[in-house]
Amino acid sequence: MAAESAENAQPNQEAGTDAATDAADQRGGLSRRAVIGWAGAGVALGAASVGTVAAATRHSEDPVPAKQAVDIPFYGDHQSGIATPVQDRLHFAAFDVITTNRDALVKMLKEWTKAAAAMTAGREVGAGATGGLPEAPPDDTGEALGLPASRLTLTIGFGPTLFEKDGVDRFGLKAKRPDALVDLPQFRGDRLEAGRVGGDLCIQACADDPQIAVHAIRNLARIGMGVVNVRWSQLGFGKTSSTTPDAQTPRNLMGFKDGTHNIAGTDEAALAKHVWVAPGDGQDWMTGGSYLVARRIRMTIETWDRTSLKEQEDVFGRTKLEGAPLGKQKERDTPDLKAMKDTAHVRLAHPDSNEGLTILRRGFSFTDGSDGLGRLDAGLFFLAYQRDTRKQFVPLQTKLAANDALNEYITHVGSGHFACPAGVRKPGEWWGQALFG
Amino acid sequence: MSARRSTAVTLLSIAVAGAALAGCSSKKDSASADAVQVNASDSACELSKTTFPAGHVELAIANKGSKTTEVYVYAAGDKIVTERENIGPGTKATITAEIKAGSYEVACKPGMTGDGIRQKITVTGDGAAAKSDPRLEAAVTAYRTYAQEQADATIPAVQAFADAVKAGDLEKAKALFAPSRVGWERTEPVAESFGDIDPKTDTREDGLEAGQEWTGWHKLEKSIWADSKIDDGDKKLADQLVADLKDWQKRIPAAEITATGMANGAKELLDEVSKNKITGEEDRYSHTDLSDFAANVEGARKAYDLLKPVAAEKDADLAKTLDGEFDSIQALLAKYKQGDVYTSYDKVTEAERKTFSDAVNSLGEPLSKLAAAVVVQ
Numbered sequence: 001m002a003a004e005s006a007e008n009a010q011p012n013q014e015a016g017t018d019a020a021t022d023a024a025d026q027r028g029g030l031s032r033r034a035v036i037g038w039a040g041a042g043v044a045l046g047a048a049s050v051g052t053v054a055a056a057t058r059h060s061e062d063p064v065p066a067k068q069a070v071d072i073p074f075y076g077d078h079q080s081g082i083a084t085p086v087q088d089r090l091h092f093a094a095f096d097v098i099t100t101n102r103d104a105l106v107k108m109l110k111e112w113t114k115a116a117a118a119m120t121a122g123r124e125v126g127a128g129a130t131g132g133l134p135e136a137p138p139d140d141t142g143e144a145l146g147l148p149a150s151r152l153t154l155t156i157g158f159g160p161t162l163f164e165k166d167g168v169d170r171f172g173l174k175a176k177r178p179d180a181l182v183d184l185p186q187f188r189g190d191r192l193e194a195g196r197v198g199g200d201l202c203i204q205a206c207a208d209d210p211q212i213a214v215h216a217i218r219n220l221a222r223i224g225m226g227v228v229n230v231r232w233s234q235l236g237f238g239k240t241s242s243t244t245p246d247a248q249t250p251r252n253l254m255g256f257k258d259g260t261h262n263i264a265g266t267d268e269a270a271l272a273k274h275v276w277v278a279p280g281d282g283q284d285w286m287t288g289g290s291y292l293v294a295r296r297i298r299m300t301i302e303t304w305d306r307t308s309l310k311e312q313e314d315v316f317g318r319t320k321l322e323g324a325p326l327g328k329q330k331e332r333d334t335p336d337l338k339a340m341k342d343t344a345h346v347r348l349a350h351p352d353s354n355e356g357l358t359i360l361r362r363g364f365s366f367t368d369g370s371d372g373l374g375r376l377d378a379g380l381f382f383l384a385y386q387r388d389t390r391k392q393f394v395p396l397q398t399k400l401a402a403n404d405a406l407n408e409y410i411t412h413v414g415s416g417h418f419a420c421p422a423g424v425r426k427p428g429e430w431w432g433q434a435l436f437g
Numbered sequence: 438m439s440a441r442r443s444t445a446v447t448l449l450s451i452a453v454a455g456a457a458l459a460g461c462s463s464k465k466d467s468a469s470a471d472a473v474q475v476n477a478s479d480s481a482c483e484l485s486k487t488t489f490p491a492g493h494v495e496l497a498i499a500n501k502g503s504k505t506t507e508v509y510v511y512a513a514g515d516k517i518v519t520e521r522e523n524i525g526p527g528t529k530a531t532i533t534a535e536i537k538a539g540s541y542e543v544a545c546k547p548g549m550t551g552d553g554i555r556q557k558i559t560v561t562g563d564g565a566a567a568k569s570d571p572r573l574e575a576a577v578t579a580y581r582t583y584a585q586e587q588a589d590a591t592i593p594a595v596q597a598f599a600d601a602v603k604a605g606d607l608e609k610a611k612a613l614f615a616p617s618r619v620g621w622e623r624t625e626p627v628a629e630s631f632g633d634i635d636p637k638t639d640t641r642e643d644g645l646e647a648g649q650e651w652t653g654w655h656k657l658e659k660s661i662w663a664d665s666k667i668d669d670g671d672k673k674l675a676d677q678l679v680a681d682l683k684d685w686q687k688r689i690p691a692a693e694i695t696a697t698g699m700a701n702g703a704k705e706l707l708d709e710v711s712k713n714k715i716t717g718e719e720d721r722y723s724h725t726d727l728s729d730f731a732a733n734v735e736g737a738r739k740a741y742d743l744l745k746p747v748a749a750e751k752d753a754d755l756a757k758t759l760d761g762e763f764d765s766i767q768a769l770l771a772k773y774k775q776g777d778v779y780t781s782y783d784k785v786t787e788a789e790r791k792t793f794s795d796a797v798n799s800l801g802e803p804l805s806k807l808a809a810a811v812v813v814q
Binding site: 132134 | 533762794795799800801803805806809812
């Protein structure tokens with residue numbers, strides 16, 4: 001583990017200035033690990049690991065260890081939580097802005113940024129969980145005390161309604177709405193529930209420990225009271241896509257490997273082509289950012305489970321055990337799309353069927369207990385990042401919604417579309433600065 | 438109102454410091470050297486000293502017994518000065534409170550039931566007064582006057598309600614129910630600080646302890662609205678409600694009121710709204726929740742307005758935020774008022790309830806910081 005840490009710390013030497021500032025920040029907020037004397041080096045590493053996404057998403061020969069000691073850098077050219085190796089757990093929250101006061105919103109975004117920088121480095125929010133006046137409620141809610149940051153990433157996005165809602169330009173942002181941030185069309189078969197749709201803002205919290213992800217959303221929601229409230233949220237587990245191609249491809253709740261041909265977090269060329277918004281793509285403030293589509297996809301688990309193995313494999317176009325394309329031996333063998341049924345999921349979704357079109361998937365499974373009929377309320381919380389939703393998710397989903405054999409077993413019930421800006425490069429900058437500044 | 442056990446009387450308690458999560462080190466968990474040690478066991482409640490100076494008092498509790506315990510400091514008449522529940526076997530907890538000179542009792546309650554094992558303590562001198570701010574003393578005096586006015590105005594209102602009940606006049610009783618509660622709801626933390634009145638007057642059916650007889654407003658509410666029938670028992674309860682509230686009215690001059698207690702009381706009023714009114718659980722038969730809601734907010738605002746001169750000096754941003762949020766929530770409530778009557782809560786849609794919930798959170802979160810802004814350091 002020590003060797004691993006040293007290796008990770010290496011590429012970050014050039015970030016000396018930032019690290020110094022960050023270290024100065026740390027004096028204000030106690031490291032949770034320092035409190036319990038957990039791997040003392042962690043503090044220094046947290047400060048030193050300010051670097052680029054490339055550094056964070058370095059190629060590794062093994063699956064990412066579940067409990068990696070190194071924190072994911074918060075500061076960088078791109079937001080973390082996109083190309084970052086996918087963590088084990090998710091807490092995603094969409095927020096409504098409930099004030100019309102632009103200054104209050106900006107102030108909150110600055111406070112959120114500070115809190116996010118602290119939490120992703122394993123530090124407590126504000127004066128901490130016990131460090132304030134005894135007469136005052138603690139700044140930090142405390143359930144993460146003693147826990148490492150667990151590779152926490154916090155990723156912010158801005159929804160269409162932030163720019164204009166019911167015809168009202170609440171914050172003077174209408175002219176800055178990117179063309180790519182479309183109102184998603186109604187896709188065939190969508191059964192969207194009002195309580196799981198939209199949002200002015202979103203935060204994607206990913207961590208290897210669910211308590212850390214939940215703590216992050218809870219504390220941000222608390223800081224935001226009076227300015228935002230949670231419109232809807234989703235917990236997720238068991239990542240269903242991997243951005244580390246050499247790692248074992250995870251299975252979704254249907255038991256199939258999904259996301260075999262995902263964009264790798266280390267593939268700079270593919271990221272530049274398909275994920276990061278480039279200069280000239282549209283609104284300048286989105287350069288270096290990415291568009292996030294979130295979909296809560298309910299699986300009708302019970303009927304799927306009583307479907308024959310052959311049909312299951314036909315539906316996906318892959319074998320269940322190995323995940324090999326039908327007619328092939330190994331998962332990563334080049335698929336023979338024509339060997340699959342016309343309606344097979346892989347055939348329809350594959351880049352070769354879509355003129356090379358692809359998206360970065362980062363979804364999680366979810367199970368929210370059972371519905372009133374005793375059926376598992378479970379499925380896939382689909383998260384996908386892309387350079388232009390109009391050219392990527394929309395045409396892809398239009399096609400899938402019309403033809404995918406999988407539709408017999410799934411229903412899209414929640415949906416959100418968000419513009420995730422570029423990263424916060426150093427302390428003092430804040431989420432949304434390019435948009436509001 | 439909440440269940441009996443949770444009538445946590447922070448109007449009086451100043452602060453309950455950090456929960457002593459076992460194995461989690463924090464400087465707040467360890468009491469200072471001059472703390473009074475309380476060794477609580479299943480059969481004893483031993484204090485390291487039973488006489489100490491008034492002012493900031495710290496109790497360092499160690500539960501050495503096998504049962505979860507709780508520790509109370511009671512003033513005369515079992516008025517709760519401060520308390521700490523749920524202290525597990527083998528764990529420690531610290532309570533801090535501002536205690537004025539006088540005679541008190543410390544009670545350890547192994548198993549968290551009964552009157553507990555009592556120890557008399559004497560608090561000497563006038564330590565608490567030494568560090569006070571005259572503006573805060575004036576605020577406390579003004580708040581006591583306000584609480585008294587509310588109680589004085591409640592008695593005729595509750596008498597009229599009781600008379601309607603005794604006359605068997607359902608419609609009239611329905612009209613007079615919500616107005617009879619306004620003064621009480623505005624100053625509920627004061628009433629709760631007496632410990633014994635609230636369970637008799639304002640307990641909901643689910644808040645009853647085993648063997649406790651259900652009395653007070655909500656029993657009558659159920660008879661009037663759900664049963665549409667007033668029996669002889671209810672008529673007696675109407676008289677008893679008046680008597681219990683007269684007791685409350687009489688005891689207000691003796692209530693322990695401090696500035697931080699007022700601030701915490703204001704926050705608690707919003708907590709009450711958040712927990713019971715937003716959900717419609719408070720007045721589940723009459724659906725007059727918004728009347729109680731408005732009274733809670735009015736009472737919280739009164740306490741805040743009195744503390745504002747000091748709070749604004751220490752934290753101008755906080756005062757500005759609170760002014761804005763109080764205005765917003767009261768403007769929202771005003772939309773639901775026709776004449777003197779608020780919209781029945783069963784007619785308030787889920788979406789509207791969410792708007793109320795947002796407004797309560799928007800006010801409650803900054804209000805939770807008021808106590809720290811009026812602490813005399």
